[in-house]
Amino acid sequence: MFGIPTRGLIVIGVLGAAGVMWVSNGGKPMGSEKAAAECKVTVTADILNVRSGPADTQPIVSTMQRDSVVKAERTVQNGFRLLADGRWVNNDFVAPTSDSNCG
Template sequence: MKLKLKWSGKRTLIAVALLAGVLALYAMGAQKRQEESRNGTDPTAGTGTAQCRVASTVDGLNVRSAPALDPKNVVDQLGLGEEADAAKVVQNGFRKLVDGRWVSVRYVHTVQGRQC
């Protein structure tokens, strides 16, 4: 049995529009994955599987709400040797933690066996 299709202008236009829609959705997904990778966003954050983990090298390390030296943005402190899951993002001398807070890179080191 042979199937013959007549590709009228209307059918061709519909097929092209569907294909363009699928390609646009794919591109948006790829762009989002690339942006998450660039920003250090970890979709597994909170599941205990963060790749980057840092430990404080001082007692009373300020944890900040933004990557800037400002007494108003201190939201917490880490004790000596205290660990935290971190992103691979470093900005203005601060490393982003997976919860969106920041610590100075001068006072943390990468936990052995983890990549940052």
């Protein structure tokens, strides 16, 4: 097409797509906002029980100390927040960090 080899057209297309993604992200590398978009919570209780499921009746699998920071999900069920590793904590005893997005 237009005397440009197919490989050249592919390169031009990839560079064009990358340019569009760069511009649409405000000139920042793609994914640079990911850290700010993560949900992270800080433990507000002296000792917080971490459970295998979203209920007080679920087994305690570990504990966390006050001021511990951990990645979490936006999911809250029965008053329990799902942590990023699949465990659960009582949402009354954690607070989103100032730089997180817990929805």
